[in-house]
Amino acid sequence: MTSFSERDIEQIVQHGLSVADAEKQMADFAQGFPYADIVAPASVGCGIVQLDDAARRAAADTYDAYRRTHTIVKFVPASGAATRMFKDLFEFLSSDDKNPVVEKVLQNIERFAFYEDLKKFLSPSATAHDIIAAITGANGLNYGNCPKGLIKFHSTGAGARTAAAEHLGEGAEYAVSGDNTVRIHFTVSPEHRSAFEKLFAQLVDEYAARFGVKYDITMSEQMAKTDTIAAAPDNTPFRTDDGSLLFRPAGHGALIENLNDIDADIIFVKNIDNVCAEHFRADTIEYKRALAGVLVQVQAKIFDYLSRLDNADAATLHEIREFISNTLCVRGASDFDVAQIRMILNRPTRVCGVVQNTGAPGGGPFMVRGADGLTSPQIVESSQIAPAARGIMGGASHFNPVDLVCAVRNINGDKFDLTKYIDENTGFISEKSKNGHPLRAMERPGLWNGAMANWNTIFVEVPPTTFSPVKVVSDLLAAPHQPA
Numbered sequence: 001m002t003s004f005s006e007r008d009i010e011q012i013v014q015h016g017l018s019v020a021d022a023e024k025q026m027a028d029f030a031q032g033f034p035y036a037d038i039v040a041p042a043s044v045g046c047g048i049v050q051l052d053d054a055a056r057r058a059a060a061d062t063y064d065a066y067r068r069t070h071t072i073v074k075f076v077p078a079s080g081a082a083t084r085m086f087k088d089l090f091e092f093l094s095s096d097d098k099n100p101v102v103e104k105v106l107q108n109i110e111r112f113a114f115y116e117d118l119k120k121f122l123s124p125s126a127t128a129h130d131i132i133a134a135i136t137g138a139n140g141l142n143y144g145n146c147p148k149g150l151i152k153f154h155s156t157g158a159g160a161r162t163a164a165a166e167h168l169g170e171g172a173e174y175a176v177s178g179d180n181t182v183r184i185h186f187t188v189s190p191e192h193r194s195a196f197e198k199l200f201a202q203l204v205d206e207y208a209a210r211f212g213v214k215y216d217i218t219m220s221e222q223m224a225k226t227d228t229i230a231a232a233p234d235n236t237p238f239r240t241d242d243g244s245l246l247f248r249p250a251g252h253g254a255l256i257e258n259l260n261d262i263d264a265d266i267i268f269v270k271n272i273d274n275v276c277a278e279h280f281r282a283d284t285i286e287y288k289r290a291l292a293g294v295l296v297q298v299q300a301k302i303f304d305y306l307s308r309l310d311n312a313d314a315a316t317l318h319e320i321r322e323f324i325s326n327t328l329c330v331r332g333a334s335d336f337d338v339a340q341i342r343m344i345l346n347r348p349t350r351v352c353g354v355v356q357n358t359g360a361p362g363g364g365p366f367m368v369r370g371a372d373g374l375t376s377p378q379i380v381e382s383s384q385i386a387p388a389a390r391g392i393m394g395g396a397s398h399f400n401p402v403d404l405v406c407a408v409r410n411i412n413g414d415k416f417d418l419t420k421y422i423d424e425n426t427g428f429i430s431e432k433s434k435n436g437h438p439l440r441a442m443e444r445p446g447l448w449n450g451a452m453a454n455w456n457t458i459f460v461e462v463p464p465t466t467f468s469p470v471k472v473v474s475d476l477l478a479a480p481h482q483p484a
Contacts, residue, residue, distance in 0.1 A: 002026040002237065011245050016225025029231040029440055033427045035386035039375050041396040042365035047329045047377045048354060048398060048459040051290060059293030060286065066266075066296045067177060073264035074175040074182070076167050077252055077447070078149040078196075078272040079189045079222060085151075085273075085473055086144045089132045102132060104474045111477055113160040114152040117141060135473075147192050147272070150199065153476060154277040155483050163470070164196065165203055166275040172211035173281075174288040175268055181214045186272075187258050188219050220261065226254030230432075231440040238439040246434060251443030253427075256451040260418040262408075266292060269404040269448070273470040276480035283465040287353060291460055292405045295351040298327065298458060302345050303411045309342060317341075328456050329367070330376045344374075348416045348455045352379065352448070353403030353462035357396055364396040365459045371425070377457040379449045383428050398459070401467040402448060406455075418451075426450030 002023055004012065012022045042048050051059065083090075088101035098106075106128055109115060118141060121134040134140030143151055149164035161169075164186065171182045188196050196219060204215045227247040230238040238246050259267065268288065276284065305320045312320065320341055324330050330344055354365050368378040379400045385393050408416050426445040433439060445451045468480035475481070 004237075007243075008237070008245055011247075012229075015227055015247055016223070017227075022229055025229050025442060026231065026235065026237065028427060028442060029235045029429065032429065033384075034425055035389070036366070036378070036380050036384040036426075037369040038380065038385060038389050038392050039367045039369055041392060041398075042329075042354075042367055042377055042459055043397055044461065047365060047367055048461055049294070050461045051294075056286070056290045059291075059297065060289035061293065062296050063289050063293035066292075069178045070265040071263070072175045072177045072183065072266050072268070073262050074167070074171045074184045074268045074270070075259060075262060076149075076164075076184060076186050076270060076272050077255055078147055078164065078186045079192075080147060080252075080272075081189070082143060082146055082148045082151060085148060085470065086136050088472060089136050090144060092132055093129065093136070096129065098128070101472055101474045102128075104477065105135075106131065108474075108477050111482065112152075112473075113155040113476070114141060114143070116160065117152065147189065147196075148470065149186065149188075149272045150192065150195055153275070153470065154481055156278070162199065163272050163275055164199060165207075166278070167270075167272070168200075168203060168207050168215065168217075169211070169278055170275060170281060170284065172207065172213050173285045174292075176213055179214075180212075181216050182211075183216045183218070183264070185218045185220065185258075185262055187255055188221060190221050193219060193221070220258045222249055222254050223257050226250050226257055226444065228442040228444065230434070231442070233438050233440065235440070238434070238437075240434070246439070248432075248441050251428070251446065253444045253446040253449075253451045255447050256418055256422060256445075259406075259447070260415075263415070265407070265409055266295065267406045267408060268292070269402065269406060271402045271469065274401060274403075274468060276468040277482065277484075279484040280465070280468070280480045283463055287462045287466050288405070291351045291353055291403070291462070294458065294460055295349065295405045295407050298351070298456075299349055299407045301327070302349065302456075306342070306345050306411050309338060309345075312338075320345075328376075328458070330374055330456070332374050344456070346410060348406060348408050348418060348421060348452070349458075350404050350406045350452060350455050351458045351460055352400055352405075353466065354398040354400050354459045355462055355464050355467050357399050358464070364393065364399045366392075366396070370423070370453070377459055378453060379457075381428075381446060381449055384426065384449065398461065400448065400459075401469070403462060403466065404448060421452065421454035423450045423453035426453065 088099050092102040121140040136144030152160040153163045154161045171184050200217045228250045230246040232238045366380045369375045428443045430441050432441045
């Protein structure tokens with residue numbers, strides 16, 4: 001057990017943690033996190049649903065009817081800086097060696113939506129170094145220090161659009177609640193909040209008039225109480241030059257607290273950078289509606305079974321067990337009793353879009369055995385997979401592009417406390433540094449894997465046209481991000 005000084009305890013309490021929380025974090029550094037107990041990749045017919053045209057249309061119609069009387073929110077994690085997006089450009093500035101990404105950017109510079117802004121910082125004799133420095137640096141666009149949401153992604157006849165602006169337009173096409181309001185919640189970093197506020201103030205009236213809707217745009221920041229203590233290489237607390245503890249953001253999994261504060265019936269979750277140009281998003285809109293419709297259909301079935309469970313006869317119990325096994329794909333060593341059935345049905349439910357695996361990075365859909373002995377569908381990151389199980393990982397036919405629709409109310413209409421459905425035994429430890437000193441950093445259970453591990457999960461195949469992330473700047477040259 002780590003011994004903390006009175007000064008340490010004061011810091012810990014100021015962050016909203018208990019000493020027990022801090023001690024557990026230090027123990028996790030020393031012990032590490034267990035690998036996921038993967039049984040098999042999820043596959044079509046075993047964890048993954050394929051919708052034919054009729055089923056897709058029926059699901060979309062179900063959702064359209066549902067949202068007329070319910071509250072819908074689109075939740076967009078947007079707090080991260082775009083540092084990785086411009087990593088190759090920073091490498092060029094430090095080495096002057098043109099890597100393939102830099103070459104592609106320079107050869108296609110006029111095709112970027114931010115080019116008109118960029119020209120203001122360039123002289124007629126600008127070198128390659130000048131151009132790249134103007135894109136990334138504070139004496140230019142400063143994109144290397146901006147969040148992705150504030151970067152101009154797409155060119156249109158009416159001007160360039162940021163990623164955040166595209167989410168406003170996308171939300172108006174599938175996330176309109178019954179009161180004709182588009183509710184979108186962005187998680188942002190404190191230093192960029194005012195810039196987001198300024199952007200939305202400029203856009204909301206224009207988009208409301210264009211789409212004939214009202215907007216309710218809200219923002220939150222990652223909570224300090226979700227930070228984790230950094231560790232030294234020997235797994236003792238890392239200390240800054242003045243002897244203080246160092247706290248670091250605990251990764252996107254900490255956003256389950258922000259998600260838990262959202263008051264809605266259905267919540268869409270989608271990354272800030274996975275947004276295409278308007279002319280390209282017909283498939284996205286269609287499948288978002290379909291995924292939500294599948295969720296509504298499944299939730300209605302769950303509520304029906306819960307309402308009948310206390311007086312269920314043998315035939316009804318058999319039907320419910322078949323639903324749990326074949327639709328929710330939750331399986332145990334033996335038939336579930338009534339208490340187990342209630343536990344499985346009475347929890348949050350999500351539908352996750354998955355695309356066929358083309359080698360893109362991201363979590364995959366797997367059947368995973370939990371500590372309770374139950375096997376269920378889970379999104380698993382490569383870091384959670386033991387080396388001995390990498391062969392199973394290689395057999396995965398699909399991966400998860402963070403395309404989630406969440407039902408977060410119980411049969412009585414009350415919000416679930418989402419923090420009660422986290423697998424605290426998941427996490428990730430990475431090697432970082434602070435002022436040249438090595439340290440170990442901990443990310444807590446990821447938002448769509450460990451933080452939602454004890455939800456009911458259904459995977460639905462969606463087409464690759466719904467997935468157009470911008471992980472590096474040259475991705476903006478792909479068709480989904482270029483003018484029609």
